[in-house]
Amino acid sequence: GKCAIITLYFLVFVDTMMWSFIYPLSPKIVQSFGKGATEIGILGSVGALGNGVAAPFLGALADRIGRKPVLVTSMIGATIASVLTGFAQNYWFLLAARLVTGITGGTASVAAAYITDVTTDEERPSYLTKYQAANFLGLTLGPVLGGVVNELAGWRAACFVSAGLVGINLILLFFLPESRSKQQEAESAARGQPAREVEEPPRGDLAAPATAASCFSCACRGLGWPVWIIATGSCLQMLGFAAFEALGTLYVQEEFFDGDADEATLFVSIALSVFAIAGLTTNIVLYDHIHKCVGLQGSIVLGGLLGFLGVFGIGFPI
Numbered sequence: 001g002k003c004a005i006i007t008l009y010f011l012v013f014v015d016t017m018m019w020s021f022i023y024p025l026s027p028k029i030v031q032s033f034g035k036g037a038t039e040i041g042i043l044g045s046v047g048a049l050g051n052g053v054a055a056p057f058l059g060a061l062a063d064r065i066g067r068k069p070v071l072v073t074s075m076i077g078a079t080i081a082s083v084l085t086g087f088a089q090n091y092w093f094l095l096a097a098r099l100v101t102g103i104t105g106g107t108a109s110v111a112a113a114y115i116t117d118v119t120t121d122e123e124r125p126s127y128l129t130k131y132q133a134a135n136f137l138g139l140t141l142g143p144v145l146g147g148v149v150n151e152l153a154g155w156r157a158a159c160f161v162s163a164g165l166v167g168i169n170l171i172l173l174f175f176l177p178e179s180r181s182k183q184q185e186a187e188s189a190a191r192g193q194p195a196r197e198v199e200e201p202p203r204g205d206l207a208a209p210a211t212a213a214s215c216f217s218c219a220c221r222g223l224g225w226p227v228w229i230i231a232t233g234s235c236l237q238m239l240g241f242a243a244f245e246a247l248g249t250l251y252v253q254e255e256f257f258d259g260d261a262d263e264a265t266l267f268v269s270i271a272l273s274v275f276a277i278a279g280l281t282t283n284i285v286l287y288d289h290i291h292k293c294v295g296l297q298g299s300i301v302l303g304g305l306l307g308f309l310g311v312f313g314i315g316f317p318i
Contacts, residue, residue: 004118004176004177004179005115005118005119005127007172007175007176008111008114008115008131008176009130009131009134010134010172011071011107011111011169011172011173011176012107012108012111012131012134012135012138013134013135013137013138014138014165014166014168014169014172015075015078015107015108015111015138015166015169016108016134016135016136016137016138016139016142017138017139017141017142017145017165018078018082018138018142018162018165018166018169019078019101019105019142019162020138020139020142020143020146020272021142021143021145021146021149021158021161021162021165022082022085022146022155022158022159022162023142023143023146023272024143024146024147024249024265024268024269024272025146025147025150025155025158025265026040026043026044026249027040027247027249027250027253027261027265028150028155028249028261028262028265029085029088029094029155030043030091030094031261032155033088033090033091033094035091037247037250039091040247040250041243041247042095043094043095043098044243044247046095046098046099046102047098047099047101047102047105048102048238048239049099049102050098050099050100050101050102050103050105051102051103051105052102052235052238053103054102054103054104054105055105055109058070058074058109058110059109059110059113062110062113066178066179067110067111067113067114067117067178067179068173068176068177068178068179070110071107071110071111071173071176072170072173073104074104074105074107074110075104075107075166075169075170075173076104076166076170077100077101077103077104077105078101078104078105078107078163078166079163079166079167079170080100080104081097081098081100081101081104082097082101082159082160082162082163082166083159083160083163084096084097084100085097085098085101085159086156086157086159086160086163087156108135111131112128112131113179114179115127115128115131117179118179125291125296129283129284129287129288130283132279132283133280133283133284135279136276136277136279136280136283137276137280138276139272139273139275139276139279140273140276140277140280141273143268143269143270143272143273143276144269144270144273145161146158146161146162146269147265147266147268147269147270148266149161150262150265150266151262151266233304237304237307240311244311244314248268248314249264249265249268250264251314252264252267252268253265287299290302
């Protein structure tokens with residue numbers, strides 16, 4: 001029902017706020033261990049690699065055992081990773097914590113799948129737009145709060161506060177029902193709602209263990225070429241995002257703040273929040289108008305083009 005979706009929105013909001021809490025601090029954390037740009041880049045790549053490898057398996061696992069258990073696993077992993085980062089005494093320990101963050105970072109994709117489960121084709125675009133708005137709202141508050149905590153108490157304290165935010169989500173999960181229960185399917189049939197036209201891949205014996213091979217096979221089976229085009233585009237987008245995540249703060253630090261890590265970190269935190277406010281405004285106010293004018297594909301192309309121009313322009317400040 002709508003209460004479950006609202007709970008999910010708040011869960012996504014807190015999750016985004018959690019990871020963006022320490023996102024601008026990564027260069028400063030690495031530099032505190034005497035490392036430079038190469039190690040900062042490796043740190044960002046390890047997290048992205050872990051997420052890229054684990055995401056298909058987490059998605060398929062969520063199809064087999066349900067969305068809620070995978071959400072719980074992801075959040076527990078995020079808590080452990082934040083605590084490990086806070087206690088890190090060397091760069092390699094930090095690298096291991098970031099890998100855990102990437103491997104268990106399946107909250108966003110599973111949450112989107114949850115919304116797909118509980119909405120109709122007509123409702124889905126509107127609900128997914130609000131889901132994205134919840135992401136941007138979390139990104140609005142997270143970097144600023146993380147930057148302030150870093151200024152007041154240091155980056156380790158920011159990591160521990162980030163872990164505490166996940167505890168809020170674990171509490172929220174108690175109020176989130178599973179999205180694809182047999183009872184729900186029976187109630188839909190009783191109301192006379194037609195079954196889904198999309199043929200779902202066979203799930204096999206639900207009692208059987210979900211091995212890595214079976215999850216990967218389930219994730220890839222039956223995907224048409226449009227899905228692979230979208231996946232390739234998302235991969236390229238995340239490649240650019242990971243590069244900016246790793247080196248953006250360092251670039252600002254050296255270009256504008258004469259190497260002062262604290263001032264650069266606070267500036268990037270505020271800049272990310274401004275970016276998130278723009279995204280939030282677009283999703284809530286402008287998206288429906290853009291969609292009516294240029295359609296879904298046109299909206300995707302326009303968004304990608306504007307994103308490219310924005311990131312490209314960062315490298316050529318006036």
